Amino acid sequence: MSDALSFLEEDLTCLICCDVFTDPVTLKCSHSLCSECLQRFWTTQKEPQCPICRKKCSRDEPTKSLAFRALCESFKTRKPTAVSGDVCPLHKETLKLFCYDDKRPICVVCYTSKKHENHKCSPVEEAAGNLKEIVKEQISRLQESLADFRKAHESCVEEAELIKEHTSVEESKIKKEFEKLHRFLREEEEKRIKALRKEMQNRDEKLKARMEDLCAQISDLSERTAALWQHLEAENVTFLQNYSDGLEKLEHLSVSDVSPETEEFQHHPIQTMIFTTWARMQKLVEQPPVTLDPDTASDKLRVSQDCTSVQYVQTKMKVSDLPERLYVGVLASQGFSSGLHCWDVEVGDNDHWTLGVVGETVNRKKLYKMDPMSRFWCFRYVEGKYKKGNKPAKDIEDDKRPNVIRLQLDFYKGQLRFIDPFRNRILCSFNGGFPERVFPYFCTRDLDTPLNVFPANQQQQ
Secondary structure (H helix, E strand, O other), X not given: OHHHHHHHHHHOEOOOOOOEOOOEEEOOOOOEEEHHHHHHHXXXXXXXXXXXXXXXXXXXXXXXXXXXXXXXXXXXXXXXXXXXHHEOOOOOOEOOEEEOOOOEEEOHHHHHOHHHOOOOEEEHHHHHHHHHHHHHHHHHHHHHHHHHHHHHHHHHHHHHHHHHHHHHHHHHHHHHHHHXXXXXXXXXXXXXXXHHHHHHXXXXXXXXXXXXXXXXXXXXXXXXXXXXXXXXXXXXXXXXXXXXXXXHHHHOOOOOOOOOOOOOOOOOOHHHHHHHXXXXXXXXXXXXXXXXXXXHOOOOXXXXXXXXXEEEOOOOOOOOOOOOOOOOOEEEOOOEOOOEEEEEEEXXXXXXXXXXXXXXXXXXXXXXXXXXXXXXXXXXXXXXXXXEOOEEOOOOOHHHOOOEEEEEEEOOOOEEEEEEOOOOEEEEEEEOOOOOOEEEEEEEOOOOOOEEEEEOOOOOO
8 A cells, every 4th residue: 555655656746845746737748846836946937937848838827727636635635644753843844855065854945945045955865875875884994993993902912911921931030040149149148157157166266275274374373372472471480491392383383475366367348258259140140142133123134033033024024113223134132342252143055144243333224335444344145155245255165155154253352253163164254443332233135044043152053
């Protein structure tokens, strides 16, 4: 029933107001319109014409049909009433159009008013279809963004777990290393206190023996002195008769040296003791191995997580433009301005590598000139040839190519050597000193074989 009414409504709808005819009239061209809609349309025209086919008309041309009018009125009574939300609150007409400028549905009366003059409007069904497509596109973009956010959140969760795990591992390492130092200090403290107590015990035992000897002599002297006083107080004859015995006692009196024994106390200043302990404690701390600094790596070098290996990649990576980042290559985290230092680099079958040291103040955003005058000391292997900077180095037979290159830096002597540690031969060397702090340098352009860095006493065989 509703479908039948829908088809009938299409035939009874005015093409101007898009509603069922009200007081319909028919022109000679057979097109029907609402009387009021037609008169309103003609007010906008210089000459009357049909709004549908644009054929010229006369103002007395519209013809009314009572039967057609009755049919329209009857249809309106049978048509389901529109819900209140579909009715214009101002004109009580059905909302048939959508105004794109005001972004709200309007009725036909609103459309013909000055308020919506020159506004872009279209039927509600058409506008709803178009706008729903736009909303669907926005929903699709929001869903993509939502997926990106969820993915980013998952990455953050994973990174948080990794940080937690890394923190736990590093905390264990720190505790282990400091426990080693604590144990050393406790043992050193116990040793120092034990030595002090032993020394004090020996001195105390000697002092007690001395005190016992002195007490014995004091007792003997006291007895002799009392006997002499008794002899002295006797009658003169008796005194004289015993005088020789008393004199003999005085002559045989032996008095030990009563001057105090002065044994020098071995005093150790506390600061000296602490310095000595610190010097011994240094032996517990191994010299840190050379490790790579990822913040200095160029955008085509990938540094391993443990910072001991570097790999060349074909596609540039997205990296932050940090001040310390190199245009080409990667530096070690440690710089040297004194002492003797060694580190090994496993080159293996890598057919394009550069190793050496660079000065701290070089311009990291440009290609280095490969010579000491530019503060770059390097040894290279490129296209099957060894080079000292840009100059050819002595040839090495293929079957004797070193698998590991050892770099030996003696800052005080101003010397850098590149050594084959397994054949004990010097491949290249620089002399002449270093004007500033230097950092180990590494670079590769071999996609298949990375460069691996080891302490000089732990290189792979």
